[in-house]
Amino acid sequence: MPYRLNPRPPQSDVDLHLRLLNQNREWSARMLRERPELFSELAKHQSPFALWIGCSDSRVPPNELTGTMPGDLFVHRNVANMVVHTDMNMLSVLEFAVGALGIHHVIVCGHYGCGGVKAALGDPGYGLVDNWVRRIRDVYRLHRDELDSIDEIEARLARLVELNVAEQVYDLSRTSVLRTAWEAGRHVQVHGWVYGLRDGLLKDLGVTRTRYEAEVGPPPATRSGPVSG
Numbered sequence: 001m002p003y004r005l006n007p008r009p010p011q012s013d014v015d016l017h018l019r020l021l022n023q024n025r026e027w028s029a030r031m032l033r034e035r036p037e038l039f040s041e042l043a044k045h046q047s048p049f050a051l052w053i054g055c056s057d058s059r060v061p062p063n064e065l066t067g068t069m070p071g072d073l074f075v076h077r078n079v080a081n082m083v084v085h086t087d088m089n090m091l092s093v094l095e096f097a098v099g100a101l102g103i104h105h106v107i108v109c110g111h112y113g114c115g116g117v118k119a120a121l122g123d124p125g126y127g128l129v130d131n132w133v134r135r136i137r138d139v140y141r142l143h144r145d146e147l148d149s150i151d152e153i154e155a156r157l158a159r160l161v162e163l164n165v166a167e168q169v170y171d172l173s174r175t176s177v178l179r180t181a182w183e184a185g186r187h188v189q190v191h192g193w194v195y196g197l198r199d200g201l202l203k204d205l206g207v208t209r210t211r212y213e214a215e216v217g218p219p220p221a222t223r224s225g226p227v228s229g
């Protein structure tokens with residue numbers, strides 16, 4: 001059975017690693033039967049058609065849920081699919097994907113029921129992840145009126161998941177990597193999607209960005225004057 005240990009072992013299974021290695025041999029043999037050329041092609045080079053920035057959650061595996069194969073997606077995952085401008089890991093992945101691999105589609109994919117987003121909604125106390133999801137609290141503040149008007153907590157969490165993806169798409173569109181690509185005339189699209197754990201379906205939030213837009217600056221009158229306060 002592909003991508004699934006069957007029967008599913010308990011987490012405490014001391015032989016889990018052996019099962020995984022066995023299953024890998026089965027997978028490799030099956031792939032060689034079904035796509036004899038795949039490994040030899042992929043060993044030469046990669047030319048993925050999209051960069052996926054998603055949550056580390058085990059239930060949101062990008063290849064499986066998009067019906068794609070090894071070599072199709074360049075992937076970066078972290079808790080709550082965050083785009084943090086000081087994250088050298090994410091920035092290096094982005095620069096390589098857009099600059100070297102020539103990717104035209106970047107997808108930020110969140111998911112409903114995200115534990116990282118839930119952690120940001122509650123009181124701090126989860127450990128280091130509190131620091132990582134700190135930005136989601138800012139997303140909440142930005143959209144407080146809308147979010148506070150939603151009484152049902154699950155629905156509020158779901159909306160925060162969507163808004164968080166939209167904000168990460170926005171932040172991604174502010175990176176120097178994308179600005180440089182767009183200013184060079186490259187057609188790169190940044191999409192925001194949310195995955196449903198209950199139905200396995202992706203939802204396009206309709207927040208796609210295709211060009212660099214100047215951010216709101218200070219009013220003209222103060223632009224050249226001294227900074228007060």
Ligand code: CO
Nearest residue numbers: 055057114115
């Ligand atoms: Co998550």
